[in-house]
Amino acid sequence: MSAIEQRGISIAPEKKKRKYYLIPTYFAVICYIIFLGFPFVWMFTTSLKSPFELLQLDQSFLPKSFYWQNYQDIMEKRGLLNSAKNSTIIALITTVITTIFAVPAGYAIARLRKVFSGAATGWILISQVFPVSLVIIPLFMAVRRLGLLDTIWGLILVYLVAALPFALWMLKGYVASIPMDLEEAGAMDGASSFQILRRIVFPLLLPGIVATALFTFLNSWNEFFFALVLIQSPENETLPLTLARFMGSEGQVLLGPLAAGAFLATIPSLLIFGIMQRKLASGLLAGAVKG
Amino acid sequence: MLKRFKLLAVVASVAMIASLSIAVPARGAGIEMTYFTPAYLPGTVAATERIVADWNKANPNSTVKIVYGDVNNMQDKLTTAFAGNVAPDIFQHEAASILSFSKQGYLADLTKEMKPIKSSIPKGLWDVGAYQGKLYGVPTMTQTYTVYANVDMFKKAGVAVPIGTNTFTWDAYQALAKKFTTDGKYGVAWGLRSPAAMTMIMGMNFNAAFFRGLTLTSGPKLSINKAELEVPSRIHAMIYDDKSVDPASLTMTGAGPVPGFLAGKYAMIFAASYVAADLDIAAKASGFNWTALPLLKGSSNQQGANPQTLSVSAQSKYPKQAAAFIRYMVGDKNLSDLAQGEALIPSTSGSLKAALASKKGNAGWTQILDDGSSLALAPFTLVPNYQKWKDTVLQPAMQQYIQGKISITEMKSRLLSGWLAIR
Numbered sequence: 043m044s045a046i047e048q049r050g051i052s053i054a055p056e057k058k059k060r061k062y063y064l065i066p067t068y069f070a071v072i073c074y075i076i077f078l079g080f081p082f083v084w085m086f087t088t089s090l091k092s093p094f095e096l097l098q099l100d101q102s103f104l105p106k107s108f109y110w111q112n113y114q115d116i117m118e119k120r121g122l123l124n125s126a127k128n129s130t131i132i133a134l135i136t137t138v139i140t141t142i143f144a145v146p147a148g149y150a151i152a153r154l155r156k157v158f159s160g161a162a163t164g165w166i167l168i169s170q171v172f173p174v175s176l177v178i179i180p181l182f183m184a185v186r187r188l189g190l191l192d193t194i195w196g197l198i199l200v201y202l203v204a205a206l207p208f209a210l211w212m213l214k215g216y217v218a219s220i221p222m223d224l225e226e227a228g229a230m231d232g233a234s235s236f237q238i239l240r241r242i243v244f245p246l247l248l249p250g251i252v253a254t255a256l257f258t259f260l261n262s263w264n265e266f267f268f269a270l271v272l273i274q275s276p277e278n279e280t281l282p283l284t285l286a287r288f289m290g291s292e293g294q295v296l297l298g299p300l301a302a303g304a305f306l307a308t309i310p311s312l313l314i315f316g317i318m319q320r321k322l323a324s325g326l327l328a329g330a331v332k333g
Numbered sequence: 334m335l336k337r338f339k340l341l342a343v344v345a346s347v348a349m350i351a352s353l354s355i356a357v358p359a360r361g362a363g364i365e366m367t368y369f370t371p372a373y374l375p376g377t378v379a380a381t382e383r384i385v386a387d388w389n390k391a392n393p394n395s396t397v398k399i400v401y402g403d404v405n406n407m408q409d410k411l412t413t414a415f416a417g418n419v420a421p422d423i424f425q426h427e428a429a430s431i432l433s434f435s436k437q438g439y440l441a442d443l444t445k446e447m448k449p450i451k452s453s454i455p456k457g458l459w460d461v462g463a464y465q466g467k468l469y470g471v472p473t474m475t476q477t478y479t480v481y482a483n484v485d486m487f488k489k490a491g492v493a494v495p496i497g498t499n500t501f502t503w504d505a506y507q508a509l510a511k512k513f514t515t516d517g518k519y520g521v522a523w524g525l526r527s528p529a530a531m532t533m534i535m536g537m538n539f540n541a542a543f544f545r546g547l548t549l550t551s552g553p554k555l556s557i558n559k560a561e562l563e564v565p566s567r568i569h570a571m572i573y574d575d576k577s578v579d580p581a582s583l584t585m586t587g588a589g590p591v592p593g594f595l596a597g598k599y600a601m602i603f604a605a606s607y608v609a610a611d612l613d614i615a616a617k618a619s620g621f622n623w624t625a626l627p628l629l630k631g632s633s634n635q636q637g638a639n640p641q642t643l644s645v646s647a648q649s650k651y652p653k654q655a656a657a658f659i660r661y662m663v664g665d666k667n668l669s670d671l672a673q674g675e676a677l678i679p680s681t682s683g684s685l686k687a688a689l690a691s692k693k694g695n696a697g698w699t700q701i702l703d704d705g706s707s708l709a710l711a712p713f714t715l716v717p718n719y720q721k722w723k724d725t726v727l728q729p730a731m732q733q734y735i736q737g738k739i740s741i742t743e744m745k746s747r748l749l750s751g752w753l754a755i756r
Contacts (some may be wrong), residue, residue, distance in 0.1 A: 267409075
């Protein structure tokens with residue numbers, strides 16, 4: 043028996059009130075989840091339909107019979123698992139290295155003197171204005187000269203170059219939003235610079251770091267054009283390249299295998315989001331200023 | 334300490350020997366060529382792998398490695414590969430797109446190497462793969478645009494299915510479409526989301542040349558007269574005057590109307606020959622009774638050819654072996670298997686016979702394979718900047734005309750001014 047009940051305080055009306063209040067909220071959340079998740083579920087059911095069923099005018103939500111051949115084909119004949127492995131390695135390494143470089147650099151740009159900060163942000167902006175079609179051939183030559191053509195390391199290098207400016211830009215904004223007063227208060231309490239960074243800045247910056255890491259991961263995971271140009275061998279292909287090969291000219295498409303491949307390709311991104319969104323939320327709650 | 338050092342030395346030596354034995358190829362090892370192909374349909378992929386495996390078994394000193402590409406990005410991939418001097422030894426592409434590579438000297442001259450097979454390829458197709466009299470792309474397979482009919486619907490309506498090459502006219506087609514437009518049903522569905530290539534190819538039915546005066550020293554002039562406007566205006570009339578084309582199909586891809594066709598929504602669809610692969614699936618699964626009608630005829634039934642081609646990169650270190658592989662690939666059975674996988678028409682006479690033999694008794698396929706003889710060199714395939722004009726000017730203007738947003742005069746004016754701006 044709880045202490046509240048021992049004291050004879052009834053809490054039933056409050057509980058009921060809370061439940062009624064929650065019903066529309068939960069209903070709205072469930073509707074929203076269905077709205078967001080429906081394309082994903084539709085993709086899954088499509089992946090289980092036979093070629094003939096996919097040619098029907100009226101498509102049912104559930105397959106008439108489960109056609110697992112699409113999954114077998116993409117695994118055995120199209121090398122999807124190997125592509126998924128390559129994409130995972132490339133996206134993870136790119137994300138980790140980008141974050142390692144972008145966090146201190148973003149902090150430096152946000153906190154250092156305005157002249158340096160302005161020059162650095164200007165340089166970042168300039169690096170973003172060139173269209174991909176303009177840089178692709180020089181980039182291709184450079185990667186080739188480095189002996190990294192048709193390697194996942196070449197692709198990682200290119201993705202790092204592409205991701206770092208924007209990651210810096212994002213993190214600079216997050217750092218700037220942390221009040222300097224907090225760092226000064228820490229310093230007055232006797233904390234060293236490292237302690238200030240580790241105990242005050244880093245926890246407050248965590249949502250920004252997570253958001254930047256997610257952004258970098260997804261960009262690397264989905265990137266197509268650089269991979270198309272720089273990767274030659276089937277064993278080094280990434281997922282977007284493998285998935286593109288289920289589509290032909292004039293709108294032809296192998297819908298069953300494409301849906302199966304796209305479904306499997308979405309799962310790692312969802313997992314990464316699932317794991318990291320907790321950090322995103324917990325970081326947002328780690329407020330330092332009361333009242 | 335010394336013991337540990339010795340152990341480390343032994344381990345390091347073993348590792349070094351092992352790595353050397355992996356890195357250094359065995360003496361007398363042969364060459365490996367790369368074959369870059371956009372094959373993606375299961376039948377073509379299986380045929381390609383079978384052919385390459387057979388070749389590698391028979392030629393252990395000059396093996397081939399398949400590299401699959403994305404058909405929608407072949408041009409970008411090849412452009413950067415040529416610029417970076419890492420082009421594949423052999424590659425499959427389409428005739429109209431290899432022209433720019435031929436002009437830039439990126440392709441090996443295959444004229445002599447392909448002399449043994451020249452007589453088996455129709456002249457119209459051979460010419461499409463050539464530039465300035467030299468062959469740079471061996472034509473392998475091609476598609477036609479044709480009308481497919483639901484035979485059961487024809488029978489039910491008591492309408493005879495048109496037969497006989499060079500007899501099925503545009504007028505007869507329009508009349509049939511009108512006949513089947515009853516009870517809220519449209520006679521025909523036509524996936525016209527990207528009408529540019531189709532209208533150029535079908536234009537040859539009415540001797541539409543579009544480009545005239547192309548010489549070695551000067552570019553061609555675009556002229557658009559009655560012949561060039563005949564196909565678009567007939568399509569327009571079927572949509573808006575006869576109202577026999579399902580307007581919903583205007584924004585569909587070429588294969589988009591197939592589900593409606595299978596469901597008996599239309600008696601006919603107009604599409605490229607590759608659609609036959611889907612119709613075959615339905616015929617096997619549900620007994621769907623389809624056929625391909627004879628090629629449409631205006632003043633002739635000729636269609637412009639833009640075949641798939643096999644080329645050898647000028648950067649290849651093994652041009653002779655690469656050419657030998659192409660000759661092997663276009664062998665009768667090999668090319669027949671490849672073409673059937675894509676539902677395309679094989680280009681050599683021997684492979685066409687092999688394909689006909691394997692599709693014996695299938696009226697639709699027999700008609701499609703027979704249509705190969707009506708393919709001819711379309712002038713636009715030889716025009717520099719045609720692709721750019723097609724993508725940026727012709728496609729949007731044609732879309733707007735077909736969707737009833739601009740007049741035919743406006744479309745003509747846009748095509749002409751667009752060409753002047755591009756060239």
